[in-house]
Amino acid sequence: MIFAWMEATAAAGVMRNSLWVTASLSALHALSFAVVMGSAFLLNLRLLGLLFRDRPVREVAGPAKAGLGAGVAMSVATGVLLFLPRAVAAADDDAFRMKMLFLLTAAGFAWVQVRGLAAGAPVTADRARGALGLVLWMGLALSACAFILLE
Amino acid sequence: MTLLEICQQLEATRLAEWVTQSEWGFRIMAGTHLMGLGLSVGTIVWMDLRLLGKTMRTCPVSEVYRRLAPWMLFGFAVMMISGVVLFVSYATAAYENTFFAIKLGAILIAGVNAGIYHFVIERQIAQWDTAPRPPLAARMTGLISIGAWTVVVLAGRAMSYTMF
Numbered sequence: 315m316i317f318a319w320m321e322a323t324a325a326a327g328v329m330r331n332s333l334w335v336t337a338s339l340s341a342l343h344a345l346s347f348a349v350v351m352g353s354a355f356l357l358n359l360r361l362l363g364l365l366f367r368d369r370p371v372r373e374v375a376g377p378a379k380a381g382l383g384a385g386v387a388m389s390v391a392t393g394v395l396l397f398l399p400r401a402v403a404a405a406d407d408d409a410f411r412m413k414m415l416f417l418l419t420a421a422g423f424a425w426v427q428v429r430g431l432a433a434g435a436p437v438t439a440d441r442a443r444g445a446l447g448l449v450l451w452m453g454l455a456l457s458a459c460a461f462i463l464l465e
Numbered sequence: 466m467t468l469l470e471i472c473q474q475l476e477a478t479r480l481a482e483w484v485t486q487s488e489w490g491f492r493i494m495a496g497t498h499l500m501g502l503g504l505s506v507g508t509i510v511w512m513d514l515r516l517l518g519k520t521m522r523t524c525p526v527s528e529v530y531r532r533l534a535p536w537m538l539f540g541f542a543v544m545m546i547s548g549v550v551l552f553v554s555y556a557t558a559a560y561e562n563t564f565f566a567i568k569l570g571a572i573l574i575a576g577v578n579a580g581i582y583h584f585v586i587e588r589q590i591a592q593w594d595t596a597p598r599p600p601l602a603a604r605m606t607g608l609i610s611i612g613a614w615t616v617v618v619l620a621g622r623a624m625s626y627t628m629f
Contacts, residue, residue: 333626341622347499348618352507355536366532369524377511377520455503459496 317401326398336399339392346389347458353381354420354451357427361444372431379428386421409464412457420450472556484554491554498547502621504540506614508533516582516607518598525594526603558628565628568620575613582606 320326329336357378359365366374397404404410427443475481484490514520515529552559559565586602593599599607 337623337626340626341619344499344502344622345615345618348503348506348614349510350507351503352510355504355507356511359536365536366524369521369528373521373523377514455500456496459499463492463495 315402317405320398320401323398325395326401329395329399336396339395343389343392343396346385346392347455349381349385350389351451351455353378353385354424354447357382357424358444358447358451361427361447362441363444375428375431379424379431382421382424386417404461407461407465409457409460413454413461416450416454416457420447420454423447423450469557469560472560475553475556478553480550481554481556484550491551494547494550494554498544498551501540501542501544501547502618505537505544506540506618508536508540509614510611512537513607513610516599516603516610518596518604522597526596526599527590527594555628559624562624562628564620564623568617568624571613571616571620575610575617578606578609578613 329339356365357375360367360369360371360374360378424447427447476485484494511520512530512533515522515524515526521529582603586606593603598604
């Protein structure tokens with residue numbers, strides 16, 4: 315079982331034995347949460363026409379894409395380490411499963427939203443896509459809160 | 466009355482009792498605090514990055530501020546109100562917590578920094594509003610803001626590991 319193996323790794327042992335390592339990683343995880351949510355708000359509120367309405371979508375989506383990339387990378391890196399010492403229990407937790415489902419769908423959908431940017435193709439403002447993106451990232455945020463507050 | 470006694474009285478209020486004793490009080494307030502954090506700090510950072518000349522360089526600084534302001538202020542209000550409720554509920558533990566002191570100090574720095582920006586630096590904005598890279602004083606306020614809010618988030622998370 316992969317989760318049992320994760321709990322047996324040396325990194326998991328370090329995490330279990332040091333509250334400071336855990337707390338520091340958790341603090342960085344919270345920081346990356348703010349970066350992810352700020353970028354997700356920027357991108358999707360622009361697509362919804364609720365923010366920077368009179369600026370070109372690309373001007374807003376470009377920085378948002380960079381912010382999402384950096385924020386998700388940092389939150390996944392810290393999140394994986396935080397997951398290690400409690401892999402079996404977390405993997406069995408409904409809120410955690412929801413969180414992972416929202417992470418995959420929100421990140422995947424964001425990739426679809428901005429994939430035309432690198433190639434230089436114009437991204438049209440699309441309220442429906444903005445609304446769906448916002449719902450997915452809010453779902454991630456709420457299930458993340460549920461995971462730490464309901465256990 | 467000492468500060469500690471005031472904290473003890475705050476903890477005896479019905480609001481504090483609801484947060485600490487009920488099944489959902491703490492969860493609702495902590496969840497609201499985190500969502501407010503995502504909205505406020507998440508949007509404040511974009512204003513700071515524009516001041517630093519790192520993003521949306523073709524959009525005037527005043528416009529970036531005007532568009533982001535409602536979201537920053539709403540998120541800040543949500544975070545502040547839920548934060549005060551959480552403080553009232555665990556006032557004595559927070560009072561004795563080093564990270565809470567660090568967090569308050571960083572919030573103070575962020576507040577003074579925002580005040581300096583609005584009342585001093587922004588007065589000259591006509592000269593550099595459309596500049597891709599604003600002058601040093603404006604860039605400094607952006608940098609201090611990012612630094613202060615980073616400390617607020619890190620110390621806030623550390624509080625939950627050291628208070629309970």
